[in-house]
Amino acid sequence: MSITFHLPTALRRYSGGLADLPVSAATVRAALLELEKSQPALYRNLCDETGALRRHLNVFVNSDHMRDRSGLDTPLSDGDVLTILAAVSGG
Amino acid sequence: MPQKVILTIGTKKGLFVAQSSKSRGKFDLRGPFGQGIPVYASLVDTRGKKPVIYAGSCNPFFGMKVLRSNDLGKTFAETKSAPAFPKEDGRALANIWSLEPDGDADLLAGVEPASLFRSRDGGDSWEMVPGISNHEHARKWQPGAGGLCLHTILRDGEHLHLGISTGGHYLSEDGGKTFAPSNKGIGVGFAPDAYPEWGQCVHKIAGHPDVPGRLYIQNHGGFPDRPGIGVVRSDDHGHTWRSIAGGLPSDFGFPIVVHPHDPDTIYVVPLEPATRTCPGGKPAVWRSENGGGSWKKLAKGFPKEETFFTVLRDAMDIDSFKSPALYFGTTTGQLWMGKDGGEKWSCLFEALPPINNVKVAVV
Numbered sequence: 287m288s289i290t291f292h293l294p295t296a297l298r299r300y301s302g303g304l305a306d307l308p309v310s311a312a313t314v315r316a317a318l319l320e321l322e323k324s325q326p327a328l329y330r331n332l333c334d335e336t337g338a339l340r341r342h343l344n345v346f347v348n349s350d351h352m353r354d355r356s357g358l359d360t361p362l363s364d365g366d367v368l369t370i371l372a373a374v375s376g377g
Numbered sequence: 378m379p380q381k382v383i384l385t386i387g388t389k390k391g392l393f394v395a396q397s398s399k400s401r402g403k404f405d406l407r408g409p410f411g412q413g414i415p416v417y418a419s420l421v422d423t424r425g426k427k428p429v430i431y432a433g434s435c436n437p438f439f440g441m442k443v444l445r446s447n448d449l450g451k452t453f454a455e456t457k458s459a460p461a462f463p464k465e466d467g468r469a470l471a472n473i474w475s476l477e478p479d480g481d482a483d484l485l486a487g488v489e490p491a492s493l494f495r496s497r498d499g500g501d502s503w504e505m506v507p508g509i510s511n512h513e514h515a516r517k518w519q520p521g522a523g524g525l526c527l528h529t530i531l532r533d534g535e536h537l538h539l540g541i542s543t544g545g546h547y548l549s550e551d552g553g554k555t556f557a558p559s560n561k562g563i564g565v566g567f568a569p570d571a572y573p574e575w576g577q578c579v580h581k582i583a584g585h586p587d588v589p590g591r592l593y594i595q596n597h598g599g600f601p602d603r604p605g606i607g608v609v610r611s612d613d614h615g616h617t618w619r620s621i622a623g624g625l626p627s628d629f630g631f632p633i634v635v636h637p638h639d640p641d642t643i644y645v646v647p648l649e650p651a652t653r654t655c656p657g658g659k660p661a662v663w664r665s666e667n668g669g670g671s672w673k674k675l676a677k678g679f680p681k682e683e684t685f686f687t688v689l690r691d692a693m694d695i696d697s698f699k700s701p702a703l704y705f706g707t708t709t710g711q712l713w714m715g716k717d718g719g720e721k722w723s724c725l726f727e728a729l730p731p732i733n734n735v736k737v738a739v740v
Contacts, residue, residue, distance in 0.1 A: 334469035
């Protein structure tokens with residue numbers, strides 16, 4: 287499946303300035319693993335050393351939060367957009 | 378070139394750098410760098426031809442970064458990588474609690490969960506130091522309120538002393554290859570056994586190069602049933618420890634600092650154990666000039682009442698001038714300087730973000 291990662295501004299310094307990165311993957315998990323290979327510096331911002339998605343990041347498959355689908359196992363279709371957004375938190 | 382005093386100030390909202398002439402009159406402030414991201418560790422590395430400033434930037438969204446400045450803190454950039462556990466290890470880096478120079482050019486980073494990392498290239502790549510990071514106790518240590526942190530790295534030749542909260546004092550006598558707990562005489566107030574082999578909540582360890590076998594610890598004191606365990610001293614490279622807390626208003630505190638030219642002169646900031654603020658709302662630094670035999674209150678220039686400072690473990694340092702100044706930051710954002718070895722205090726900055734870390738260097 288050909289899908290696209292859409293990155294927040296804060297992460298574009300790790301993608302050569304690109305907001306959108308095309309990836310071929312069948313699930314969210316596979317898409318992240320593809321990033322680990324092709325964009326390791328970017329990947330380290332998304333996942334920790336154990337491979338877990340960082341706690342304060344949200345991944346949307348098109349307009350659905352992945353937790354409302356099947357999490358990292360959410361299947362992807364051609365043309366899907368994975369949007370990475372930082373959670374609302376802080377103080 | 379005229380000497381400059383450089384302060385690095387790690388706060389909840391990023392790293393600030395303050396600069397002054399050697400007179401230490403007015404400090405100019407720049408930052409925050411790593412905006413909005415907490416900094417718990419910083420280092421002004423003066424070993425090379427040009428000083429290099431490092432800071433750990435604890436990004437809750439995107440993970441840990443190491444920031445580096447080659448222009449005395451005018452600009453910072455991320456190093457190529459931060460410490461990271463091997464994928465198969467199962468642990469994930471949560472914070473950087475200490476950054477120290479080692480040897481001619483290496484850097485050491487003490488991290489959370491308590492482990493040690495080494496960089497041989499100025500912070501661009503890191504390798505885990507297995508002797509402590511994979512110690513048989515490493516998966517048994519428990520976090521204190523600040524997290525399970527390796528917060529102190531102190532080298533004396535082949536002796537490498539590490540402070541872990543809560544793990545205690547760990548000593549290597551082979552340069553850092555292997556480590557053993559070395560806590561005989563360091564007490565705890567939170568377990569039935571007052572003097573366990575390991576598991577102490579050591580807050581900070583300090584030493585002086587002129588007397589390499591002597592070390593001082595600000596330990597987690599403040600337990601009425603176990604008085605005096607909070608400030609201790611060793612004269613045998615950390616094999617045994619004895620209390621030097623007598624005469625202090627509280628044996629609870631976080632930082633402990635040694636005078637740059639007198640190993641008998643040490644400084645602590647006693648805090649009430651319940652509130653972890655200045656006893657009675659009256660700030661004071663306490664100084665011993667005889668290695669902990671007796672203590673004197675230093676409070677000239679501080680507010681006399683209604684002032685509840687908390688000074689964290691890495692938030693006090695001392696410069697290297699003949700008549701040195703102490704510096705400390707508070708969790709309520711004040712940065713104080715105590716000239717003449719703490720005899721006279723003045724507030725350099727009144728309203729920074731909460732301060733975790735203060736380091737000073739004369740460059």
